[in-house]
Amino acid sequence: MPVTKVLTAGIGEADLRDIDVYRKRGGYKQLERAFKTMKPADVLEAADKSGLRGRGGAGFPTGRKWSFLPANDKPRYLVCNCDEAEPGTFKDHMLLEETPHLVLEGILLGAYGIGSHHAYIYIRGEFKRGAQIFNEAIEQARKAGFVGKNLFGSGYDLEVTVHRGAGAYICGEETALLNSLEGKRGEPRLKPPFPAVAGLYGMPTVVNNVETLAYLVPILENGAEWFAAVGTERSKGYKIISISGHVQKPGNYEVALGTPVRELIDIAGGLRQGRKLMAIQPGGGSSACIFEEHLDMPYDYESLAKAGTMLGSGAMVVMDDTTDFVRAAHNLVRFFAHESCGQCTPCREGGDWLETVLDRLVEGRGVPSDIDMLHRVGHQITGINLCPLGDSIEPFLLSVLKRFPEQFEARVIKETVSA
Amino acid sequence: MIARTENFPKLLEDLRPQCEEIIGRYEHSRSALLPLIHLFQEHEGYASSDAQRAVAQMLNLSPAVVESTVSFYTLFFRKPVGKYMLQVCRGLACSINGAENIMAYFREKLGIGHLQTTDDGVFSYEEVECLAACDRATCMQVNLEFVYDLTPQMIDEMLDAMRAGTYPVPPMAQTDAPQRTWKVVQDTQVSHGGKSIGAVDQPNPNNGSGVDKDGVIMIDRILAQEARFKGRTKERLANVEPSIKTVLEHEDLQ
Numbered sequence: 283m284p285v286t287k288v289l290t291a292g293i294g295e296a297d298l299r300d301i302d303v304y305r306k307r308g309g310y311k312q313l314e315r316a317f318k319t320m321k322p323a324d325v326l327e328a329a330d331k332s333g334l335r336g337r338g339g340a341g342f343p344t345g346r347k348w349s350f351l352p353a354n355d356k357p358r359y360l361v362c363n364c365d366e367a368e369p370g371t372f373k374d375h376m377l378l379e380e381t382p383h384l385v386l387e388g389i390l391l392g393a394y395g396i397g398s399h400h401a402y403i404y405i406r407g408e409f410k411r412g413a414q415i416f417n418e419a420i421e422q423a424r425k426a427g428f429v430g431k432n433l434f435g436s437g438y439d440l441e442v443t444v445h446r447g448a449g450a451y452i453c454g455e456e457t458a459l460l461n462s463l464e465g466k467r468g469e470p471r472l473k474p475p476f477p478a479v480a481g482l483y484g485m486p487t488v489v490n491n492v493e494t495l496a497y498l499v500p501i502l503e504n505g506a507e508w509f510a511a512v513g514t515e516r517s518k519g520y521k522i523i524s525i526s527g528h529v530q531k532p533g534n535y536e537v538a539l540g541t542p543v544r545e546l547i548d549i550a551g552g553l554r555q556g557r558k559l560m561a562i563q564p565g566g567g568s569s570a571c572i573f574e575e576h577l578d579m580p581y582d583y584e585s586l587a588k589a590g591t592m593l594g595s596g597a598m599v600v601m602d603d604t605t606d607f608v609r610a611a612h613n614l615v616r617f618f619a620h621e622s623c624g625q626c627t628p629c630r631e632g633g634d635w636l637e638t639v640l641d642r643l644v645e646g647r648g649v650p651s652d653i654d655m656l657h658r659v660g661h662q663i664t665g666i667n668l669c670p671l672g673d674s675i676e677p678f679l680l681s682v683l684k685r686f687p688e689q690f691e692a693r694v695i696k697e698t699v700s701a
Numbered sequence: 702m703i704a705r706t707e708n709f710p711k712l713l714e715d716l717r718p719q720c721e722e723i724i725g726r727y728e729h730s731r732s733a734l735l736p737l738i739h740l741f742q743e744h745e746g747y748a749s750s751d752a753q754r755a756v757a758q759m760l761n762l763s764p765a766v767v768e769s770t771v772s773f774y775t776l777f778f779r780k781p782v783g784k785y786m787l788q789v790c791r792g793l794a795c796s797i798n799g800a801e802n803i804m805a806y807f808r809e810k811l812g813i814g815h816l817q818t819t820d821d822g823v824f825s826y827e828e829v830e831c832l833a834a835c836d837r838a839t840c841m842q843v844n845l846e847f848v849y850d851l852t853p854q855m856i857d858e859m860l861d862a863m864r865a866g867t868y869p870v871p872p873m874a875q876t877d878a879p880q881r882t883w884k885v886v887q888d889t890q891v892s893h894g895g896k897s898i899g900a901v902d903q904p905n906p907n908n909g910s911g912v913d914k915d916g917v918i919m920i921d922r923i924l925a926q927e928a929r930f931k932g933r934t935k936e937r938l939a940n941v942e943p944s945i946k947t948v949l950e951h952e953d954l955q
Contacts, residue, residue: 357728369792369831400728407739407776408832410845443726448735448774451830465734465760467773483729526794526835533836567793567831599794599835613796617830623773 285549288500288520289493290536293380299415301422304383310428312502313387316394317434325395329498331506333518338363338454338491339566339595341583348396350478351486358486360393361463362403362495364412365447365454369567369617370597373522373534374492378405378412381496382419386442388495390428391502393440396488400441403492404459407448417444451621455669456489457481458623469623470669491595493522513539517582521596525550528557528602537581544577547600557602561682565594567614568674570681591677607682607689612640618675629672632663636675648694656683656690708876709751712744720759730760734770738777746874747778775829780881783818783825784872785863787811789841789851792831798838803851804828810860818879823864825881846870 287293296303304310316325330345351358362385366374377385385403393401405413420442423429431439445463447453453462457471460482481487497519501509509519517539523546526532530551537546543562553559561571564581570591572579579585586593601610619633636659642648660676667673683690719740724733734756741752748771757767771777778786789804808814811824818825834840837849848859862868 366833367831370794370835371831372833372835375833406833407774408842408845411847445732446736446739447776448739449776449829450774462735463732464729465731465770467770469773524835526838527797532794532838563793597835599797601797605797610793610797613791613793617792621830 285535285537286520287536289377289381289384289496289522290534293376298381298383299419301383301419301426304381305426308503309383310387310423310426312499313390313394313428314434316391316502317436317438322395322397325391325498325502328501328506329395332497332501332509333506333513333516334494334497334501334509335517335583336491337493337497337521337596339368339568341593344490344494347478347490348488350476351396351488352479354486356485357400358396358398359482359488360389360396360398360401361456361459361482361487361489362389362392362401362492363454363456363459363489364403364405364409364492365451365459366406366409366492366595367451367454367621368595368597369614370524370526370563370599371566371595372524372526373596375409375412376534377492377496377522378409379415382416383423384496384499385416385492386419386423386429388492388498389442390440391498392488392490392495393442394438395498398488399439400443402443402445402463402482404445404447404453404463406453407446410446413444413446420444450623451617452623452669452671455671458669459489460487467623469625470671472668514580514582514584516584517593521593523581524595524597525600526597527563527599528554528604529600530554539582540580540585542578543572543581546581546598547577550600553600553602557604559600560603560605561601561607561685563597563599563601563678565592566597567617568592568670568677569594570677571685573685591681607686608640608643608693611679611682612637612644614678615640615675618671622671626667626672628663629667629675632659632672633675635659636663636679640679643690643693646693646695648690650694650696652694653683653687653690656680709749709755713755716740716744724759731762734760734762734767735774738767738771742777744874745876746784747781747877749781749877750779778881781875781877781879782873782881783823783879784875785823785868785870786825786827786844786873787841788827788829788832788843790830790832790834790839791828792835794831794835795838795840800839803839803841803853803856806853806856810856813882817882822875822879824860825879843868843870844873 292298292307298304326345326348334344335341336344364374364378389401389403420429429440429442433440447462450468452458453468455470456477458468460477462468463482477487477489479486512519519539520536521539522534522536524534525546529547532550535549559574561573563569563571564586572589572591576589579589583593615636619637622629622633624630639652639655643652656679660680664673664676720737723736724730727733737756738748742748745752753767753771754764757764789807791800807826811819811826813819813826815828832840832842834847834849839851840847840849841851
């Protein structure tokens with residue numbers, strides 16, 4: 283299965299930031315069709331039938347997420363999550379900067395689908411340029427009559443607001459994102475209530491990833507059946523995979539879900555000359571590693587879950603035999619320890635302690651109990667926090683610790699000075 | 702250098718229409734907190750306490766609430782920083798592609814470490830988490846503009862151009878002398894191991910992580926202490942300190 287350009291079509295060939303170029307390629311036709319001929323429920327039905335799952339990390343079915351919204355008269359909001367910060371992921375960055383109108387059309391369709399009159403896009407603070415580009419796209423679309431009051435004469439008003447974050451990985455978690463959007467510290471909320479019931483300003487809210495919303499456009503264009511026909515039984519359609527690390531041509535590649543891992547690595551140019559594959563982190567910094575015995579496994583939600591890891595945001599970091607896995611584990615643990623919001627004790631303290639232990643190991647000053655401690659502490663953090671950040675600390679560490687114990691043990695000092 | 706306290710009221714008046722426009726974008730005014738701080742930081746180079754107080758007043762919040770929120774986010778600088786904020790990515794994909802060498806090169810060339818500012822006030826340096834540009838590792842941001850595929854030669858040229866004022870990315874506004882320089886304070890570092898060893902020429906009091914000045918590994922000390930508390934035998938009580946002894950004896954009676 284080769285690369286199929288759906289969302290990525292035209293990137294690098296045409297200036298898709300220009301609304302005229304985008305419209306010449308069929309842009310905003312689906313939006314017009316939706317407003318003129320479809321009811322919001324039809325958009326929801328298309329999203330549901332296509333089998334589209336959230337592309338941000340959790341992989342929750344999009345149609346089902348929307349259907350949780352209670353039927354009441356309260357204002358409801360669509361929030362597009364562009365706080366892309368999962369280590370190894372860089373697809374939303376590309377979509378935002380290269381094809382902002384596709385993202386905007388997806389947001390408008392999504393907002394129409396759930397009956398929202400005000401959509402927000404939360405853009406990571408570091409994407410200052412991306413936010414500028416997106417603001418320009420909104421202004422272009424406003425002039426063309428796609429954003430604002432009485433769209434296509436339907437009487438439906440729809441506003442889109444750009445909100446820039448300010449550097450916090452945790453704001454990618456949907457309730458932390460909502461807090462940040464409300465002008466608060468980006469700390470996750472206790473659930474339930476879920477955002478569908480009480481989200482932004484306490485109103486029913488849907489938070490969807492950039493890529494998820496963008497896929498609404500081709501789904502409406504080609505029909506839900508077209509999308510559902512691709513992929514595997516429970517992983518439908520296409521997905522942009524960000525492949526980085528030790529491959530010759532790192533980049534974003536859009537493929538059908540279920541493409542074997544080996545093929546993905548080949549698409550990214552394969553490993554460097556004379557190097558041996560050691561590990562692949564298949565779904566962003568929060569996922570456990572897979573190894574060479576998994577190379578023929580299809581890359582989809584259920585196969586990865588069966589292998590004890592996850593598809594996550596679709597960020598593959600490939601590591602060859604030049605990788606120091608103690609350093610790699612230290613890198614990710616330090617990341618999570620640094621990004622912990624500090625609300626839950628296991629995550630705040632556990633992450634910090636793991637980092638301290640790994641600090642010692644990286645410097646070759648480990649003590650004999652350290653290896654055991656890594657196993658134990660990692661386990662004690664998982665599953666008892668408000669949000670999944672705490673659960674993300676352990677998987678990579680444990681997977682490489684089990685696979686390459688010798689690299690860790692080599693950093694332990696054999697004789698220690700006692701008190 | 703501008704005397705910022707005298708100029709702030711004027712800046713505030715100039716920005717007020719823009720602030721009102723920003724507040725108007727949201728259904729609830731508090732949502733404007735982040736964009737307003739971004740706005741002031743763009744004009745002042747950092748999120749000054751004057752700006753924080755002004756934002757608090759505009760949004761009808763207490764200054765403490767604003768400060769608490771601002772302090773949560775790493776892109777808000779609460780101390781004045783240099784004209785060029787150099788933020789080098791230390792994420793996993795960059796790290797396995799040589800980011801550690803790039804960071805070491807920066808530190809050597811600048812003579813400063815993580816979260817520090819050069820004496821001339823031109824550069825502030827930070828090592829930041831994944832910047833979402835892993836296909837172009839190793840990467841960094843200069844005043845939030847991306848720079849990709851870093852090499853030592855590029856760094857040399859970049860720093861020279863910045864010093865000469867010819868670098869294509871405009872410098873940040875600077876309204877106060879930079880104060881952002883984190884130093885390793887000896888006493889606070891005991892339990893944190895090598896965490897703050899970004900600073901060059903700052904001796905690490907622990908000589909590595911969790912090892913104290915006498916060369917004793919802290920964790921061993923803790924474990925040795927733990928062992929003393931295992932079991933509750935009368936013989937062991939003889940070894941522990943008097944205050945603990947009282948407690949233990951009391952518990953034994955229960």
